Amino acid sequence: MCPNCILNQASLQSGMYVAFGICALFFVVGVAAMYWAFRNGEFENMEDSKFEMLDDGLDGQLGGKAKAQYERLRTSKPGSGS
Numbered sequence: 001m002c003p004n005c006i007l008n009q010a011s012l013q014s015g016m017y018v019a020f021g022i023c024a025l026f027f028v029v030g031v032a033a034m035y036w037a038f039r040n041g042e043f044e045n046m047e048d049s050k051f052e053m054l055d056d057g058l059d060g061q062l063g064g065k066a067k068a069q070y071e072r073l074r075t076s077k078p079g080s081g082s
Contacts, residue, residue, distance in 0.1 A: 037043060048067070 047070075053063075
């Protein structure tokens with residue numbers, strides 16, 4: 001407790017209500033954000049985002065090449081050694 005609270009014999013209950021209220025507000029905002037993200041399809045295709053960050057311009061050549069190579073490696077047979 002703070003020295004001023006001890007000297008004035010102020011209770012901490014009002015501060016606790018404010019702290020829990022702020023925590024509840026952050027929780028509700030977080031749940032609403034997750035609901036919005038799932039509803040708008042933000043988590044449907046998470047693989048493309050790592051290739052889109054490679055693209056500097058509008059042509060998308062680097063991201064397309066990286067995605068094609070990834071798909072080729074993913075679909076190849078395990079143990080083929082290539």
